[in-house]
Amino acid sequence: xxxxxxxxxxxxxxxxxxxxxxxxxxxxxxxxxxxxxxxxxxxxxxxxxxxxxxxxxxxxxxxxxxxxxxxxxxxxxxxxxxxxxxxxxxxxxxxxxxxxxxxxxxxxxxxxxxxxxxxxxxxxxxxx
Numbered sequence: 188x189x190x191x192x193x194x195x196x197x198x199x200x201x202x203x204x205x206x207x208x209x210x211x212x213x214x215x216x217x218x219x220x221x222x223x224x225x226x227x228x229x230x231x232x233x234x235x236x237x238x239x240x241x242x243x244x245x246x247x248x249x250x251x252x253x254x255x256x257x258x259x260x261x262x263x264x265x266x267x268x269x270x271x272x273x274x275x276x277x278x279x280x281x282x283x284x285x286x287x288x289x290x291x292x293x294x295x296x297x298x299x300x301x302x303x304x305x306x307x308x309x310x311x312x313x314x315x
Contacts, residue, residue, distance in 0.1 A: 191274050195267030197292055200255025202263035206271035209247030211237075215264070216252055229261045236269040236288055240279045246272075266291060 191206040213220040213233060220233055237243045248268060252260045269288040273280045283289050297306040304310050 191271045193267050193270040193274060195263040195265070195270060195291070197262040197266065198255050198259035198295060200259035200263040201253050202260065202267040203251045204264065204267035204271055205249040206268070206275065207247050207249075208245065211244035211246065213248040213250070215250045220248075220250075224257065224261060226257075229257065232261045232265050233268070235265060235286070236272055236283060239282050239286055239288070240272055240276075242272065262292065 189207070193204050193206070195202045195204070215223040221230060224230055224233060234243065237246070248271075250264055250267070252264060254260075255263070265288060269283050273283065273289065280289065299306055302310075
């Protein structure tokens with residue numbers, strides 16, 4: 188197996204991932220993922236595809252993230268890693284799909300409408 192290149196997206200975040208056989212090192216934007224994502228829940232989401240497929244410590248991940256916030260970037264990275272695992276071993280797909288890791292979450296921020304305070308919130312109405 189050589190390098191597998193995939194991408195994942197969530198909200199406005201885009202993750203480009205390069206998966207290679209290795210010792211389990213995950214590098215995000217040239218920094219260790221534990222430094223880039225300090226929260227344990229975010230670190231869990233990054234490792235979730237590997238844990239589900241019993242592949243922890245078998246692949247090195249080099250990722251480039253851009254756009255969005257932390258949550259969007261973590262979930263985009265998780266989707267990209269899941270797609271790379273399936274590209275390498277298609278038998279892993281049912282396990283990942285059962286946990287919802289193979290589906291792109293297409294929810295985006297609703298746009299602000301003219302004449303309103305926000306997307307749905309209106310200015311205060313005065314009857315008199």
